[in-house]
Amino acid sequence: MEKxxxxxxxxxxxxxxxxxxxxxxxxxxxxxCTVGTCKLEDVVKIHALPPQTLxxxxxFVEKAIHPDRKIPKPVINVAATPVKIASKTIxxxxxxxxxxxxxxxxxxxxxxxxxxxxxxxxxxxxxxxLVLKSVDFIRGYADRFHHMKEEEIxxxxxxxxxxxxxxxxxxxxxGRGFIxxxxxxxxxxxxxxVCINLENYRELLTEHIKKExxxxxxxxxxxxxxxxIGEMFSRFNEVESKTSKDVPQKYLEFIVSIEKKFIQKKFMx
Amino acid sequence: MSxxxxxxxxxxxxxxxxxxxxGGCPGxxxxxxxxxxxxxGSSEGTRPSQLRQWPIQLHLVGPSAPYFQNADxxxxxxxxxxxxxxxxxxxxxxxxxxxACPKLDEDQDVYQEKITALIxxxxxxxxxVMTMEVPCCGxxxxxxxxxxxxxxxxxxxxxIVVGLRGTINSEEWC
Numbered sequence: 001m002e003k004x005x006x007x008x009x010x011x012x013x014x015x016x017x018x019x020x021x022x023x024x025x026x027x028x029x030x031x032x033c034t035v036g037t038c039k040l041e042d043v044v045k046i047h048a049l050p051p052q053t054l055x056x057x058x059x060f061v062e063k064a065i066h067p068d069r070k071i072p073k074p075v076i077n078v079a080a081t082p083v084k085i086a087s088k089t090i091x092x093x094x095x096x097x098x099x100x101x102x103x104x105x106x107x108x109x110x111x112x113x114x115x116x117x118x119x120x121x122x123x124x125x126x127x128x129x130l131v132l133k134s135v136d137f138i139r140g141y142a143d144r145f146h147h148m149k150e151e152e153i154x155x156x157x158x159x160x161x162x163x164x165x166x167x168x169x170x171x172x173x174x175g176r177g178f179i180x181x182x183x184x185x186x187x188x189x190x191x192x193x194v195c196i197n198l199e200n201y202r203e204l205l206t207e208h209i210k211k212e213x214x215x216x217x218x219x220x221x222x223x224x225x226x227x228x229i230g231e232m233f234s235r236f237n238e239v240e241s242k243t244s245k246d247v248p249q250k251y252l253e254f255i256v257s258i259e260k261k262f263i264q265k266k267f268m269x
Numbered sequence: 270m271s272x273x274x275x276x277x278x279x280x281x282x283x284x285x286x287x288x289x290x291x292g293g294c295p296g297x298x299x300x301x302x303x304x305x306x307x308x309x310g311s312s313e314g315t316r317p318s319q320l321r322q323w324p325i326q327l328h329l330v331g332p333s334a335p336y337f338q339n340a341d342x343x344x345x346x347x348x349x350x351x352x353x354x355x356x357x358x359x360x361x362x363x364x365x366x367x368x369a370c371p372k373l374d375e376d377q378d379v380y381q382e383k384i385t386a387l388i389x390x391x392x393x394x395x396x397x398v399m400t401m402e403v404p405c406c407g408x409x410x411x412x413x414x415x416x417x418x419x420x421x422x423x424x425x426x427x428x429i430v431v432g433l434r435g436t437i438n439s440e441e442w443c
Contacts, residue, residue, distance in 0.1 A: 094425040226363075227363065227395070
């Protein structure tokens with residue numbers, strides 16, 4: 001079992017698909033992760049499950065990997081175990097809440113991508129202006145404004161060599177790669193290349209944001225001291241003060257306008 | 270049990286019943302915890318004070334004091350330190366302190382200005398507001414939030430609410 005605890009989660013799920021189903025049942029969504037290099041032991045630790053749930057989960061995982069083994073069912077003295085009932089609403093410290101709020105704007109662009117690509121495919125033409133503006137939002141807001149806060153500030157407060165952080169870095173790089181291909185597609189006037197890579201970016205970032213909001217941020221938040229929270233908040237403020245005030249405003253106005261064009265229009269009589 | 274003791278017990282019971290059932294201000298309502306059983310925990314040894322400054326009363330402290338510069342500040346209602354058993358170890362350690370009573374203290378406009386100055390001039394790192402669960406104590410958090418809203422800098426503010434028996438009822442970032 002030790003071998004699987006220390007193995008990358010994706011390889012374990014590939015060998016034992018039941019493990020993926022067990023993790024999903026316990027609210028651990030590793031199955032769609034494109035990287036999957038996190039170790040099973042870290043994945044389990046990161047979710048801070050109550051002791052009884054954790055014991056059950058490990059029992060089922062071990063049974064799935066070694067169905068022939070006689071594994072004793074865990075007996076947990078619930079009364080003697082201080083079980084912290086996790087609230088469904090995650091409460092973030094102010095700097096982490098700041099990042100979650102930025103995710104909301106990115107998610108709003110991601111929600112428009114299928115409408116944008118559908119419209120371009122049905123007209124057979126690239127909407128160059130809108131694609132360029134979307135790329136500008138992704139590079140200027142999602143990447144420079146948001147991901148840089150994570151890479152240059154947030155990750156200083158955790159182990160940068162932890163598998164989950166490596167996965168986050170890989171996601172960022174992969175996202176940048178998709179956007180490079182979108183721009184290349186624009187230059188070549190290749191509608192398919194533009195649409196496919198916008199869709200790939202959407203799929204990647206949707207999972208990425210979920211991973212951060214539900215797993216990574218609460219995991220980092222748990223170990224932050226009050227002093228670190230204040231420092232991080234102050235560093236975020238510093239970064240923003242160096243940016244012209246109309247820069248984020250410009251991006252947020254773009255989101256509202258693109259939603260008006262595609263989403264609201266769709267539901268209007 | 271003798272009659273007189275029974276009578277005394279009955280009268281005490283009546284007094285307790287009255288003090289609980291008559292309502293009035295929860296902040297001044299009489300309650301007696303002395304007959305409850307001793308709580309677990311070590312009573313041996315001594316613990317050093319975690320206080321690293323003087324004065325501490327909000328009217329007396331100055332935002333320019335060196336111990337406030339870039340500090341994590343704890344603004345505690347007067348009753349908090351007497352209620353939380355491990356106040357020094359768990360809440361005061363590593364922080365600069367100001368205490369105030371939002372119910373009884375006068376000139377609270379000065380308090381608000383001082384907190385704004387702590388945020389803008391002393392550039393404090395965080396502000397933790399520790400209050401009792403009684404409704405009047407909520408005024409201290411409201412005062413701190415109003416002061417923070419006036420400040421040019423933005424800082425994280427945490428609210429910790431203490432129960433009358435020293436438990437922590439809630440601890441959250443505002």
